[in-house]
Amino acid sequence: MNTPEIQAVYDRIKAHSDSFLGYPVAKDFSYSDYAPFLDICINNVGDPESPSTFAIDTKDIERKCISFFAEMLSSNDKDVWGYITNGGTEGNLYGLYVARESFPNAMVYYSESTHYSVKKNLHLLNIPNIVIRSQENGEMDYEDLEQTIAFRRDKPAIFFLNIGTTMTEAIDKIAEIKRIIKKYAIKDYYIHCDAAFLGTIAPYIDAKPKFDFAEGIDSISISGHKFIGSPIPCGAVLVKRKHRDRIANSVSYVGTMDTTITGSRNGLTPLFIWDFIKKHDHQGLRDRVKSCQDVAAYTEHKLNALGVKAWRNNEGLTVVFPTPSERICKKYQLASQDDIAHIICTPGILYSQIDTFLEDLKTELFEIPTEAEVVLA
Numbered sequence: 580m581n582t583p584e585i586q587a588v589y590d591r592i593k594a595h596s597d598s599f600l601g602y603p604v605a606k607d608f609s610y611s612d613y614a615p616f617l618d619i620c621i622n623n624v625g626d627p628e629s630p631s632t633f634a635i636d637t638k639d640i641e642r643k644c645i646s647f648f649a650e651m652l653s654s655n656d657k658d659v660w661g662y663i664t665n666g667g668t669e670g671n672l673y674g675l676y677v678a679r680e681s682f683p684n685a686m687v688y689y690s691e692s693t694h695y696s697v698k699k700n701l702h703l704l705n706i707p708n709i710v711i712r713s714q715e716n717g718e719m720d721y722e723d724l725e726q727t728i729a730f731r732r733d734k735p736a737i738f739f740l741n742i743g744t745t746m747t748e749a750i751d752k753i754a755e756i757k758r759i760i761k762k763y764a765i766k767d768y769y770i771h772c773d774a775a776f777l778g779t780i781a782p783y784i785d786a787k788p789k790f791d792f793a794e795g796i797d798s799i800s801i802s803g804h805k806f807i808g809s810p811i812p813c814g815a816v817l818v819k820r821k822h823r824d825r826i827a828n829s830v831s832y833v834g835t836m837d838t839t840i841t842g843s844r845n846g847l848t849p850l851f852i853w854d855f856i857k858k859h860d861h862q863g864l865r866d867r868v869k870s871c872q873d874v875a876a877y878t879e880h881k882l883n884a885l886g887v888k889a890w891r892n893n894e895g896l897t898v899v900f901p902t903p904s905e906r907i908c909k910k911y912q913l914a915s916q917d918d919i920a921h922i923i924c925t926p927g928i929l930y931s932q933i934d935t936f937l938e939d940l941k942t943e944l945f946e947i948p949t950e951a952e953v954v955l956a
Contacts, residue, residue: 600936601913601920603776603897605808606927610851621846625835626827627662632835641849647856648801648815651782653793661817662839663803663849667775668696669840670800670816671739672703674771676840677798677822678737679706682767685735688727690719690751692744694773706737716892717741717749725759735767736760742790742799743777746916748897750777753794770795775802775814776923780896783865788893797822803848806867807855808926813848867926871896875924878933885941896924904943911936 580586596606624631627641645661652659664670671694678685687708689697701708709727712720719741728736740751753770760768772790774781778801781788791799803813828837859867875891878898882889889900902920907913913920922928922936 595912598910598932599912600922600928600932601908601911601915603802603805603923603925605804605806605925608808608810608851608855608927610810610854613847613850613854616847616850623663623844623846623849624842625844626838628660629836629838635846637846637849640853641846644849644852644856645815645817648778648817649792651779651861652791652799652817654791654817658820659792659817660820660823660838661815663845663852664800664814664816665841665845666804666812666814667694667773667800667802668700670775670802670814671697671771671773672700673816673840674798674800674818675700675704675706675737675739677818677826678769678771679704680826681769681797681822682735682737685737685767685769686731687737687739688724689739690741690744692717692719692746692749693739693741694745694775697739697773713744713749717744717747718892719751719755721752721755721759724756725762728759728763728765732763732765735769736765737769737771740770740772740790742772742774742781742788743895743897746897746914746919746921747899748777748892748895750781750788750790750893753789753796757795769797772796772799774799776805777895778802778815779806779864780868780871783861783868784894792817792819803852806925807852809848809851811845811848811851813845813852815852871924871926871928874928874930874933877930878922878924881933881937882940885937885944887940887944898922898924903940907936907940907943910939 620635623636623638623641624633627638641663646656649656649659687706688711690711690713692713712723714720738756742750798818800816801814803809823838872894875896875898879889879891882900887900889898891898899919899921902915902918908915
């Protein structure tokens with residue numbers, strides 16, 4: 580490091596990276612081979628399928644990433660279009676944006692367990708919306724949705740569904756949404772799926788959840804830094820081509836189509852994502868999911884053995900339990916809401932780290948004195 584100040588920043592981040600357990604961020608990656616790219620300009624300006632007069636991009640790699648994700652999500656790059664985003668929030672903003680352009684007079688329905696950024700996105704886009712109750716496990720309350728829809732059956736509907744809620748990893752069921760659509764004969768509707776965390780996990784789970792383009796969705800947002808792993812937040816949004824075509828505009832001075840949220844776009848993160856894809860492919864992702872599920876099952880079992888009521892949705896990677904002390908939450912960077920907290924067993928979370936947490940929690944639960952306290956006594 581070139582200065583003590585910057586070294587201190589690195590040391591602080593490194594220490595906190597080693598200890599956190601409560602956020603969905605993979606930490607088993609290394610992209611040091613790409614260090615030379617830090618010394619050149621990279622800008623994926625405009626549409627990934629459209630060349631630009633500003634030819635210092637990685638759009639060819641970006642298109643490969645989107646093609647992989649399209650296949651993973653039961654489609655292909657002929658029927659769907661997408662681009663690499665700055666993360667799930669941008670992907671959700673894009674999905675809602677093209678939904679609004681498809682149905683300008685629509686009402687958006689989303690559950691109270693939806694990520695906090697969605698409310699902000701809806702405000703930015705100025706789309707009318709109604710919050711639907713959630714069930715205890717975090718899944719949308721379909722009875723409340725149905726009762727709400729019944730009074731607005733003549734209005735176009737945009738369904739914002741969670742494929743893995745923030746706190747409990749709950750999945751909203753598309754089958755229930757389709758049942759309601761059919762029952763009330765809703766002709767004009769749009770389905771967007773927020774699969775930020777589970778987008779690269781759910782396709783490889785036994786008894787795969789129904790959430791992708793094979794189920795008739797219109798768009799989906801997934802994250803790249805959460806399960807794949809990246810030093811820079813990133814993700815992907817994929818939409819049916821007809822929606823992308825509706826909002827496309829040509830920009831003459833950069834010689835490309837304007838189809839994305841941001842103009843200048845990150846050209847480095849597609850390299851990270853493609854590096855991961857080439858090293859792991861579908862089987863590697865499947866193995867990665869199974870390994871994380873094993874750590875999550877271990878964590879759930881050990882917590883229950885301590886008398887802590889822990890549980891998971893859908894054999895997921897998120898272990899939910901009553902919120903522990905402020906000290907424990909701060910030390911292990913546990914996200915908490917109301918009376919629950921969670922540990923998310925992402926790649927890079929080791930059994931040894933879980934054991935250290937459990938010992939710390941056990942000491943607090945049963946007020947076991949430390950060695951220093953024993954000596955003082």
